[in-house]
Amino acid sequence: MEQLNKKSSNIAMIVEVAHMYYDENLSQQEIANKLKISRSSIAQYLRQAREFGIVRIEVVSPKDNCENIALEIKKHTNLKHVHVVPGTHQYHELTMRAIAGEAAKYLEKRLNHQDVLGIAWGRTITRLAGLLAPSVPKHVEVVPLMGEREYSGNYSQINQIVLQTANALNGNPHFLLVPMFVGSSQLRDNLINDPSVSEVVKRWDRLSIAVIGIGAVPPQPGAVIYVGNKYLQEMLDRGAVGDVCGRFFDKDGNLIDADFYERMISINLAQIRKVRTVIAVAGGIEKTRAVLAASKTKIISVLIIDETLAESILDEFRR
Numbered sequence: 001m002e003q004l005n006k007k008s009s010n011i012a013m014i015v016e017v018a019h020m021y022y023d024e025n026l027s028q029q030e031i032a033n034k035l036k037i038s039r040s041s042i043a044q045y046l047r048q049a050r051e052f053g054i055v056r057i058e059v060v061s062p063k064d065n066c067e068n069i070a071l072e073i074k075k076h077t078n079l080k081h082v083h084v085v086p087g088t089h090q091y092h093e094l095t096m097r098a099i100a101g102e103a104a105k106y107l108e109k110r111l112n113h114q115d116v117l118g119i120a121w122g123r124t125i126t127r128l129a130g131l132l133a134p135s136v137p138k139h140v141e142v143v144p145l146m147g148e149r150e151y152s153g154n155y156s157q158i159n160q161i162v163l164q165t166a167n168a169l170n171g172n173p174h175f176l177l178v179p180m181f182v183g184s185s186q187l188r189d190n191l192i193n194d195p196s197v198s199e200v201v202k203r204w205d206r207l208s209i210a211v212i213g214i215g216a217v218p219p220q221p222g223a224v225i226y227v228g229n230k231y232l233q234e235m236l237d238r239g240a241v242g243d244v245c246g247r248f249f250d251k252d253g254n255l256i257d258a259d260f261y262e263r264m265i266s267i268n269l270a271q272i273r274k275v276r277t278v279i280a281v282a283g284g285i286e287k288t289r290a291v292l293a294a295s296k297t298k299i300i301s302v303l304i305i306d307e308t309l310a311e312s313i314l315d316e317f318r319r
Contacts, residue, residue, distance in 0.1 A: 011052075017045040018055050069310045073303075076317045077295040081302040084310040095283045095306045100127035103281050103304045107211065108134045110277055111169065115140045115208035118267065119162050120245050121149070121226075122213030124281045129164040137170035143203045145210065145245050146266035147180035149226060174200045178265055180226060180246065185262035192265065204267045207275045212300075214282040215243040216290040231260050242290030244269065244280075244299065251289065253296025272299045279304065288312040 020026045032039040049055040066084035074082045085098045117140050119125065142165050144158040159175045166173035178197055182188050191197050217240045219225055225232050226246040238256050240248040246266045248256045255269050272278055279302040282291050292313060294300055
C-alpha cells in the first residue's frame with residue numbers, strides 16, 4: 001500500500017511539474033524554487049512525463065500543414081493544383097517574395113521548348129522574374145498580356161518584366177509598345193491592327209502558359225489601379241470583387257462587362273480560359289474574396305498563395 005501511495009504521489013508530482021513547465025511556461029529553475037526541490041529532480045520529472053505518456057510532443061512541419069490546406073482548398077474548387085507557401089510574414093514584401101519563389105520553381109518545371117509564355121503585371125510577378133534560374137535554358141517566347149500603364153512603380157512596366165523573364169529563360173521577348181488604355185475604341189482597333197502590335201496580340205491565342213496576378217477590389221494599398229479611380233468606382237458599384245489583367249468579375253466569378261474594355265489593350269478572360277496552364281499568384285488576407293471569386297471563373301489551373309490567405313479562404317468555405 002505504501003508503494004502504491006508513493007507511486008501515485010510521484011505521478012501527481014510529474015503531472016504538476018509538466019503543467020507548470022508546458023502550460024504555464026515556467027523555467028525548470030522557477031519550478032524548482034516553487035516546489036522547493038532540486039532542478040535535477042524537475043528535469044527527471046519532465047523526462048518521466050514523456051516516458052509515461054503524460055506529455056506527448058508532436059513535431060508539426062509547416063510544409064505538411066500547408067499541403068493539407070492546399071488539398072482542402074482544391075477539394076472546394078475546380079483548380080488542378082494549389083500551392084500554399086508556409087509561414088505568416090509580418091512584412092508583405094517577404095510574403096510576395098516567397099510566393100514568387102514558389103511560382104518561379106513551378107514555372108521552370110512546366111516550361112517546354114517553344115512554349116509561348118504570357119506575362120501580366122504585378123508586384124509578385126516582378127519578383128518572380130528576378131528569381132527565375134532554370135537549370136537548362138528554356139527556349140520560349142515571352143509576351144506581355146496587356147499594354148503599358150503610366151509609371152507608378154517598376155512592376156507596372158510590363159515590357160521590363162517581359163525582358164527580364166526572357167533573359168532569365170534564354171527566351172525570345174516580344175514587346176507591346178502601346179498603352180493599356182487609349183482615347184477611343186477606333187484608336188484601339190487601329191493600334192491592334194498595326195503590324196508591330198498585331199504580331200504580339202496574335203500570340204495571345206497561342207499561349208501555352210500564362211502567369212497572372214489576382215487583383216482585389218477595392219485594391220490593396222500600393223496596388224496599381226489599372227483602370228483609374230473613375231472606372232474602379234463603377235466596377236465597385238456593379239459588384240466587382242476582383243480583376244485579372246484589368247477584366248473585372250463578381251463574387252460568383254462572372255465577368256462584369258464594361259464600355260471601357262473597348263478602349264483597352266489587354267487579353268480577355270475568354271482567351272485566358274483557352275491557355276493550357278494558367279498560374280495565378282496572390283498574397284495577403286485582403287485578397288480572400290477576390291481569390292475565391294477567381295477560382296470560379298474557370299480560367300485558373302494553378303493557384304499559388306500564402307498560408308494566411310489560404311486559411312482565410314478555408315474559413316469562408318467552412319461557413
